Structure formats: C-alpha cells, structure tokens
Amino acid sequence: MIRINLAPEAKRRRGFGFPGLPAFSLPSFNLGVLFGLVYVIAIVGVTAYWLLLANEGRRLTAQIAVGQQELEQLKVTIGQVNQLKAQADQLRRRVAVLEELIKGQGRQIALVDAFASVIPRDLWITGFETHEDFRLKVNGSAFSTTAVSDFMQNLKSSGKFKEIDIVISRRDLSKATGLVTFEVTCRFEG
16 A cells, blocks of 8 residues: 655654654764764864974974084083183282282392391301291301401391391311301391
C-alpha cells in the first residue's frame, strides 16, 4: 500500500519529543563538515602559533649573537681600562717616590753644604755615616787636637748641628807625624 501525506509541510512533524514539550529536531547541516572545519581551523592555528614561536626563536638567537659581540667588545675595553688604571697607579707611585727623593735630597744637600763649611783646613774626614733621623757619625784625622777642638766649635757655632759629642780622640804615637784620630757624633737640624 502506498501512503500519501496531504498535510502541509509546516505541520509535519520533524524530530521527536514528548507530548506537551516542543519537539527536538536534528540540525539541517552535516556534522562531518563541522568537525572537518574545526579540524582545519585547529591545524591552521597550531601552524600559525608554531611559525610565530619559530620567528621569535630566530629573533632571540640574533639578539644573543649581538649581545655576545658587544660583550666581547666590552671585555676588550675593560681590559684596556684596567691596564690604564694600573699604569696610572704605577705613575702615581713613581711620582710619590720622586717627590720623596727630591724632598730628602734637598735636606741631604743642605747637610753636606753645612758640614763642608765647618771643616778646618788641617783636618780630614775619613768616614761619614748618616742615619734616617739625620744623626751623623764622623771619623777623621788631624795634625793636632786643636784642629779637632776647632771642628767641634765650628759645628756648635753653625747652629745647624745639635747634640755634638766626641766619642774617641787619640794621638797615634807610632807614626812620626803624630796624627790625632777622632770620632764625633751629632744631629743635623738645618
């Protein structure tokens, strides 16, 4: 038997449901197409994200290379700066030593000049020692004890020598000339 439905299309019942509730109907499009479309969109999204990350990786690698080049240049510059600092420190030390020598040299020249002016004509200096605090130890010879006495008097009257003391004074009778040997200590304050 053949059945023919003469009811209008809108009244036809599509889907299923419960009496008193609206009928549930199936979508009119194909779910396979929907899942295929979602799959293609997911693949395109993952590929775009992967390309973005790869591009970011290349950019960061290039930045690291540039940073390493700058670091090497800075290491060379730092080495040069450290070398210049070392040279500057060495020059400062040299200048300080030269200043100390010049300062000390001036006082030593004054000492020798003052000492040379107090030596009598008939007296010879055979030994001359100076210490850090400008204490002097003078050894010498003379033809007479008067020359040694004149030498000590000249040291006192110069005003540049203090704490003048004779340590030894003896006449050498074994020689025909009878030379007097002496040792005098004093401190230079000029």
